[in-house]
Amino acid sequence: MRYILGLLIVLAVCIGSCSVIDKKKSIPNIIIINVDDLGWKDLGFMGSQYYETPNIDYLAGQGMVFTNGYASASNCAPSRACLMTGQWTPRHGIYTVSPSTRGKSEDRKLVPVKNTHTLDKKHKILPAVLQENGYVTCHAGKWHLSDNPMEYGFDLNIGGGHNGLPKSYYPPYKNVTIEKGSAEYLTDLIMEKALQFVDTVQKPFYLNYSPYAVHVPIMPVDSLLGKYRSKTPWNGQGDPEYATMVENLDRNIGLLLSKLKERNLFHNTLIVFTSDNGGLYGITKQKPLRAGKGSYYEGGIRVPFFFVLMDQIDPSSKTDVPITNLDIFPTVLDYVGIKDSSLQLDGNSLKPLLEKNVGHMVRPLYWHFPIYLEAYKVEDNENRDPLFRTRPGSVIRKGDWKLHYYFEDNGIELYSLSEDIGETTDLVKRYPEKTNELLGLLQTWWTETDAPIPTTFNPEYTNKN
CATH class of the missing domain: 3.40.720.10 (Alkaline Phosphatase, subunit A)
Structure with a gap:
């Protein structure tokens, strides 16, 4: 009825x-x-x-x-x-499902950004x-x-x-x-x-x-x-x-x-x-x-x-x-x-x-994920480490180039997708100028969108590996 x-x-x-x-x-x-x-x-x-x-x-x-x-x-x-x-995600604040503290606390080096659960009616x-x-x-x-x-x-x-x-x-x-x-x-x-x-x-x-x-x-x-x-x-x-x-x-x-x-x-x-x-x-x-x-x-x-x-x-x-x-x-x-x-x-x-x-349409694309998302198959995954599908970070793609940035350790990965769609070979050391170019665009984007970046150390973190 x-x-x-x-x-x-x-x-x-x-x-x-x-x-x-x-x-x-x-x-x-x-x-x-x-x-x-x-x-x-x-x-x-x-x-x-x-x-x-x-x-x-x-x-x-x-x-x-x-x-x-x-x-x-x-x-x-x-x-x-x-x-x-x-x-983009920084404008509405929804980054994940449920809390942003996914995975074991002792494995999370930073306190992640708080997640928004309901889309603001504004x-x-x-x-x-x-x-x-x-x-x-x-x-x-x-x-x-x-x-x-x-x-x-x-x-x-x-x-x-x-x-x-x-x-x-x-x-x-x-x-x-x-x-x-x-x-x-x-x-x-x-x-x-x-x-x-x-x-x-x-x-x-x-x-x-x-x-x-x-x-x-x-x-x-x-x-x-x-x-x-x-x-x-x-x-x-x-x-x-x-x-x-x-x-x-x-x-x-x-x-x-x-x-x-x-x-x-x-x-x-x-x-x-x-x-x-x-x-x-x-x-x-x-x-x-x-x-x-x-x-x-x-x-x-x-x-x-x-x-x-x-x-x-x-x-x-x-x-x-x-x-x-x-x-x-x-x-x-x-x-x-x-x-x-x-x-x-x-x-x-x-x-x-x-x-x-x-x-053609040449422009940078951005992703921002300042939280943790635990892995569900530790014994079989292709992530940066076996504990998390992703750790807090941002990504930029411009043209065929894609850069990953991680907030825990300021780690950077650079890939040429036209030659390496599987992201198997990190090119940061081989192409420092391209790395700096994309990193600069990403940093400017953080400022323009007021993207929250986690910086607070998690006192329960014990995994030093």
Whole structure:
């Protein structure tokens, strides 16, 4: 009953905003697909020979793929806050999930910066801007930034809350509030409700489709298990239970595409597809990328990323220009035609790239993580040390060069990604001028963003190795 009431409210909003919509018939609908923990190579179109994703592969072929697409953080909550605000982490203060004191205290040399758990309402986020300009807005799936996304500009909320993962993908879901439907598996049920929204809403609309999948708990779709158990593992990918979750996600995205085409909406819908961070190392690997979720090596932040808008973005196009999910907000506003001088956005509109009016975009990209995140597989990881996926630090990428800086020991690592995508060979000593150049840019960025840097020694620290 509550869900039906929500749909009625959405319809009322549509009717109430029709004067705005009638004046802007050509503006596109917006769908952002932000998958949870999906790795850079966890899809067929990105090269996986183990996971089967025909619907996502088809969709990627209708637009432009960014092979150097990044999340703006290596774990869930900060990446999502960056996407929604269009701002770097120092501006909103969300750096991780739960406390910033992750891992054993005796292993942490510094007292980390305090983490923010709930996105401050002072930030005007993407759905609120679209809502103000006549869009009907719906969130479906994982939210993770507050108790209720409807307080931040969404007209309808399907299953979103402060929780970062479901306790179960099968009912009862326990910590996910969502009304019953014909589907039981949570990924299926969320899409069922999202399709009801798409089927009833009047244009224009914004759907933030953010399934809990493929985040843990790894709970397989039983009907698909046999197929993957008989498949040969490939390049660090071979978990059949996880593979069923990937394929089931793909099936649901296929249902969304079918609904858009059924309603003749596909040609006028800007679709953005990405993941909130890299794949979960130990469950899936992204060779040749190093490490995985939680790390600021490429495997933790490089993600699948593409844009689709028929007749404006060429199908089967591809670029190696580096981008992050900070660029989604300004790109959407550019396509919609919204100009809001009150917004402080740290990304850039990708429209000139997407429509091939320019071929390059040279700018530094930054990541800031002034906290600790413990490792979950000490015996098998590719991080700087086996105890932590990352220690407090910052990262800058400019062009093909990437520099890591660590606050505990002022350690620096420099890599040339064009020659060493796996970040295996530290070039600090070989290229001191490039090191100083990137370090100088990073230090200036710290000042401009008022980035908090941990400096207080932890008196409980005992690990001197």
